[in-house]
Amino acid sequence: MKIQIVGLHAPHAPRLRKLLGEGYEVEALDAFPAEGAIEADAVIANAITAEQAARLRCRLVQVPGAGCEQVAMQALPAGTTVCNVHGHEVPIAEFTLHAILEHWLQPWLYPARLDAPAWAESYAKRPQHDEACGKTLAIVGFGHIGQEIARRARAFGMHVIAVTRSGKPAAAELVHETVPVSALHDVLPRAHSLVLCCPLDDSTRGLIGAAELRLLPPGALLVNVARAEVVDEEALYLALKEHRLGRAALDVWYRYPKKGQPPVDPSRFPLHELPNVRATPHISAITPALLERRYSFMAANIARLHNGQALQNLVHRAA
CATH class of the missing domain: 3.40.50.720 (NAD(P)-binding Rossmann-like Domain)
Structure with a gap:
């Protein structure tokens, strides 16, 4: 054979x-x-x-x-x-929860080195970080990956909303709410974190555009472990650059290197240069x-x- x-x-x-x-x-x-x-x-x-x-x-x-x-x-x-x-659902779910926890715990606020010269000042001016517990997480796509993310998010005390094609209720032990994708605009204003893990097809291409990004609350986090094209490329860049979107963890990209062709940036826009973007090279599943x-x-x-x-x-x- x-x-x-x-x-x-x-x-x-x-x-x-x-x-x-x-x-x-x-x-x-x-x-x-x-x-x-x-x-x-x-x-x-x-x-x-x-x-x-x-x-x-x-x-x-x-x-x-x-x-x-x-x-x-x-x-x-x-x-x-x-x-x-x-x-791939287990490592992607772990990657996603790490991104969510990083967003709320804000480790970049801590001193890079806690030595004697930095200790007194950093101790006196300790920054407050936030908590994931009690925050609302909307998961678009509720297959293998979405379910594993929900399982872990529930353990952290998050309010989980599954956004699916049909809106058919998901298991109560995984989510608090299930809504159809047609009700996405009703969910977004409540979503402190929005995770995309849906397939890419004609119905999901550009699903998250400028209008959808504007509906997210201030400081919200977007995590994309689906396909880049689920989010409108220019709208995402502008929302992040103008800080209308708090932060994005992006593991999927609009352009990929191809053997024998010149190097390319991962996007037509310098997303990877923005301070509020966590850019990773499509590694969330690779273990x-x-x-x-x-x-x-x-x-x-x-x-x-x-x-x-x-x-x-x-x-x-x-x-």
Whole structure:
């Protein structure tokens, strides 16, 4: 059985070979071939263009993450199945809670070094920090990630509101309120922290724009661990620059470096230069434990394909 692992995940081919064992050929590719059929039983890739999809001759496209927006589903040949994988919710939830606690505890107000010369003055002028307890947290998107964030936020005594497509009530032990995304404008004025962890599609692209950012209370925090494009790029920059938005923790970006192309800034606007932005390079999910979980799942799914069993985490099947 032939498996191709393409792009950013190609260096993990040895891990996959070890998990699959004998009977599986795992080929690591920096990129898809420029022309001709792409033939394999399974392909592991984050991004597949329409042109590449049309050349695929495989049974399974296994996306090595949750987001599938970079796979041209409609161009896939009939019979091709697309699956994704989770397992990232725990580190992302921890990253998010860290961002929330950092926002309210404000460690940047403390002296960089507490030595004898600084001690007397810093002790006499100790700044007050705030508390996360009692603050309202709105979570847009309530899948695996949103639920793990809510679970931790409840432990810190926060009032949690889940914002979902349907507004169908979520588990009472996780949230205090569930509202549909159509009621987002009613929620934002109460949200001391707004966390975005929804998929990117036509309904969520630009969901948070200038009007939505204006509705947030003074000093509010925005955490984006979804996709950058859920937030209007220019509106976000202006709201932060003008301090209408208190702070943002951004782990997802509008532009990414591409191999063989000149370096780019992560945004058209210098978001990363603003003092009220916590800029991280898309690392919220990346832990050794995540890789173990994801590759164990993908190896098991490939084995299911080999054995003719039902695949897990089915996202799309081309007709």
